[in-house]
Amino acid sequence: MSELPTDALLTDLAGWRTRLAALAAGHAGNDGAHDASHLDRVWRNAQALLPHHPEADALVVLAACYLHDLVNLPKNDPERAQASRRSAQLARHQLAWMGFPHERLDAVAHAIEAHSFSAAIPTRSIEARIVQDADRLDALGAVGLARMFYIAGMMGSGLAHPDDPLAQRREPDDRAYSLDHIAVKLATLPGKMQTEGGRRLGQERLALLESFRASFAAEWLGQ
Numbered sequence: 001m002s003e004l005p006t007d008a009l010l011t012d013l014a015g016w017r018t019r020l021a022a023l024a025a026g027h028a029g030n031d032g033a034h035d036a037s038h039l040d041r042v043w044r045n046a047q048a049l050l051p052h053h054p055e056a057d058a059l060v061v062l063a064a065c066y067l068h069d070l071v072n073l074p075k076n077d078p079e080r081a082q083a084s085r086r087s088a089q090l091a092r093h094q095l096a097w098m099g100f101p102h103e104r105l106d107a108v109a110h111a112i113e114a115h116s117f118s119a120a121i122p123t124r125s126i127e128a129r130i131v132q133d134a135d136r137l138d139a140l141g142a143v144g145l146a147r148m149f150y151i152a153g154m155m156g157s158g159l160a161h162p163d164d165p166l167a168q169r170r171e172p173d174d175r176a177y178s179l180d181h182i183a184v185k186l187a188t189l190p191g192k193m194q195t196e197g198g199r200r201l202g203q204e205r206l207a208l209l210e211s212f213r214a215s216f217a218a219e220w221l222g223q
Helices: 006-025 036-052 058-067 080-098 102-114 126-137 141-155 180-184 186-192 196-220
Strands: none
Touching (some): 006 036, 006 080, 036 058, 036 196, 058 080, 058 126, 080 102, 126 196, 180 186, 180 196, 186 196
8 A cells, every 4th residue: 555645645636637548548449338537437446445444555456446448349249358367468568668666566466366357366465456446346336237239239239038038938049139138148247246345336336237137028028
């Protein structure tokens, strides 16, 4: 954790946030689900978790939040699981060039590597746990729902199974049907959160998704 006084730390974070956001923008693609707004939301989520973990280094968390998607591969890319490692490598190089504190580079790289669901890298620090939770929280709630359908559209998935949208008589398939993604993955996220705050916020946001799923199915089937 930084030894700077609170006001100096906040000033330092604000300055680095501007620089990190600019760096991320320079590597942004055309994926609306992983754009600058996503990075801002992940950082806001992390800020909601940080007060409960005063031992965490906020500058490390900030850097990882803004640079975790420097290399963003499509969900159906065969090398998708390598994206977070590539992002960590690129972030380490760019941060060193920018004069980021050298002693924090390893911590930032680990938090970036471990944030990815598909990479399945165990978190070894509170900073990594906060960043992972913050990123996963953005997959839940109203914004998460919009992102889910956006990504499904990019991948060519259908909205839902024509006769069994809740997968009551079949195996769910979220590659074929977007609505299945709620049960296949999103509903599991709150239980996998690494912080108590993440679990609480995750459950709150999941409730919205589950309510939507039930309403969608009823309307889809004309009930």
